[in-house]
Amino acid sequence: MTYAADQAPTSVMAPYFPDTSASAFDDARQRMVDDQVRPLEVNDPRIVTAMRALPREYAVPExxxxFAYSDLTLPxxxxxxxxxxxxTARLVQMAAIQTGQRVLVVGAATGYTAALIAMLGAEVTALEEDASLLAIGTAFTTRASVDVSWKQAPLxxxxxxxSPFDLIFFDGAIEEIPRFCSTQLTENGRVAGILRPDDGTSSAFLAEAETGEGWSIRRFFDSEAPVLPSFERPAAFAF
Structure with missing residues (x-):
């Protein structure tokens, strides 16, 4: 995974856009879709159309x-x-979201993924615990004219x-599926995101509750993402 400048160094740095005019951002947005999203077989026209329109520059700190349209994970x-x-595009396409479904986005942060899912016709609840991120997110979804219901509470x-939700979508990696998911899903509800278990095989997944306890998990593609801090396991004590 490629990180922004204040993280681990990479061999290739994404392009820098010193021109922050509306037209420059619009051009960069179209290039993002054409150069980063569509080559990875993101072919749902709803996602492509939404990503061409969503002003991602307002979903990041000023x-x-x-760097809003660079091929980077931004801090x-x-x-x-x-x-x-x-x-984000591949995860949302994997989830196969349908119009009218009720979706909880956990760790919604500044609202980009929540807005994208809402533009697919879903009824979105965006859960965020950090007040500063939530402020950016609510301003972003308002500016983008996207209907998202925001909740501030521990992730x-x-x-x-x-609840209940048809889909619980984690906007970041988790190390295991949290317990609350089993009680906040509809009967045929699903969990989506990036799973990073102890074996180190980080991948995009969809999960459905099994009869009794446990989850039926399908892995789709390898994908790296930072673990959401609220879902990090406590560090094991080493002698």
Whole structure:
């Protein structure tokens, strides 16, 4: 995975856009879709159309806006990130979201993924615990004229007052599926995101609850993403 400049160095740096005019951002947005998203077989026309329209530059802190359309995972502060657009696009396409479905986006941060899913016709609840990220996110979805319901609460508890959901979508990696998912899904509901278990095989996944306890998990493609801090396992004690 490619990170922004203040993270681990990479051999290739994404282009820098010193021109922050509306037309420059619009041009960069179209290039993002054509060069980063469509080559990875993201062929759902709803996703392509939405990503051509969503002003991603407003979903990042002001000092990161020139990198908004670069092929980077962008730091948002406090261990949180905006995933690469190609990763977001593939995850959303994998989830096969249908009009009218009720979706909980966990770790919605600045709202880009929540807005994208809402533009597919879903009824979206965006869960975020950090007040500064939530402020950017609500301003972003308002500016983009996208209907998203925001909830500020600890990520680890989900949104029980708004459940059940047809899909719980984690906007970042998790190390295991949290317990709240089993009680906040509809009968045939699913969980989606990036799973990074102890064996180190980080991949995009869809999961459905099995009869009794446990999950039936399907892995789709290898994908790296930072783990959402709320879902990191405590470090094991070493002698």
């Amino acid at each position: 000092n990161e806006q020139e 948002l502060g406090k261990g949180r990130y905006l995933l690469q657009s190609m990763v 680890s508890g989900g949104a029980p007052e708004s």
